[in-house]
Amino acid sequence: MNALSSLCIFRSDPLALNDILVIKPPKKSPLLLRMSVLIFSMVCGVFICSVCSKQISTHARTMLMELQNEKPSRNRLGLTDVPLLHYPNPVSFNRSECAGNPVRFFAILSNQRSGSGWFETLLNSHINVSSNGEIFSVRERRVNVSTIVQTLDKVYNLDWFSSASKNECSAAIGLKWMLNQGLMEHPKEVADYFNRRGVSVIFLFRRNLLRRMVSVLANSYDRYAKLLNGAHKSHVHSTEEADTLSKYKPIINSTSLLVDLKDMEMRMAKALEYFSINRHMILYYEDLIRNRTKLKDVQDFLGLPQMELRSRQIKIHRGTLSDHIKNWDDVNKTLHGTAYECFLQTDYSS
Incomplete structure (x- = not known):
């Protein structure tokens, strides 16, 4: 039998085929493939979040700079620079001889620990100004748009009574409204109300958001520690009290610090955008x-007629920030080389 015949017999023999060792190429591990896809997705997600975060931060800072450069008392809709005059007719009392005196309406929009309490005491030192404090700190007054409007109507009709009230002959009346007290939940409705009632808006913010953070944390700590003879005070009237409160040095979360500062900026930018109309x-x-x-x-x-405005409040955290932050080295390292590095150097002692 020749070689060709042997080959033919081999191919036609099914038993011989069973004896053949078939070697298949190794399959790729599905676990390895899944891990590769997962890692790739995570990298892409981190990259996208980073880009979005930078874009949001840049947008916020650009918006803040643009709006900061606007001249005081002007707005995008070209409304009059002269405050509208009102002649309220309160139901709770008679304005008597002051009924013919016009009243201007205003609202101070701010954040906690941004100097709004001090600023309001300055305004209230004016003989013709009544600024009624954080009215919307009470949740029931900001449950929905209707309760907000009812509260505002009561204020601007001169039917709201507080320690600051000079109702009969007030030349300007208003309130202090924190951004986190229902204001940002209903911006369109509130802005429309302000336009309809002729309410002038005063934005009051802090440039140095790191200092604001220190003040927020220290004030939050004192709510429970009550460092001043067992009493909590958000504002003080003596250097001794200020020195006592400033002895507490908060620890700032350096891991989330950049994100926290960006969030503060974005909140301010949104408020300016909503109410700059x-x-x-x-x-x-x-x-x-x-x-x-x-x-x-x-x-x-x-x-208003010009007067010298005064306040008895004393600044609590004076001097350099390094004196008021316990983990200063961590904070300094985190902000160094970023857009917020300037917060580390800013100092004012008064």
Whole structure:
């Protein structure tokens, strides 16, 4: 039998085929493939989040700069620079001889620990101004748009009574409204109300958000520690009290610090965007500290006769920030080389 015959017999023999060892190429592990896809997805997600975060932060900072450069008392809709005059007819009392005196309406929009309490005491030192504090700190007054409008109507009709009330002959009346007290949940409705009622808006923010963070954390700590003889005080009237409260040095979460600062900026930018359609002016706490002539601008904005405004409140955290943050080295390292590095250096002692 020749070789060709042997080959033919081999191919036709089924038993011989069973003896053949078939070697298949190794399959790729499905676990390895899944892990590769998962890692790739995570990398893409981190990259996208990073890009979005930078875009949001850049947008917020750009918006803040644009709105900060607007002239005081002007707005995007070109509304009048002169505050509207009102002649309220309260139901709770008779304005008597002051019934013919016009009243201007205003609202201070701010964040906690941004100098709004101090600023409001300055305004209330004016003989013709009644600023009624954080009315919307009470949740029941901001449950929905209807309760908000009812509360605002009561204020601007001069039917709201507080320690600041000078109702009969007030030339300007308003309130202090924190951004986290229902304001940002109903921005369109509130902005429309302000336009309809002729309410002038005063934005009051802090430039140095790191200092604000220190103040927020220290104030939160004192709510429970009650460092001043067992009593909690958000504002003080003596250097001794200020020194006692400033002894507490908060620890700032350096891991989330950049995100927290961006969130603060974004919240401010959104507020400016929502309510810049109203007649408004923008103030910063640091500018008021350094330049008291800003208070004259406020009085002009509200159409008030000029007076020297005074407050008994004392600044708590004075001097450099390194004296007020326990983990200063971590914070300094985190912010160094970022857009927020300037917060580390800013200092004012008054």
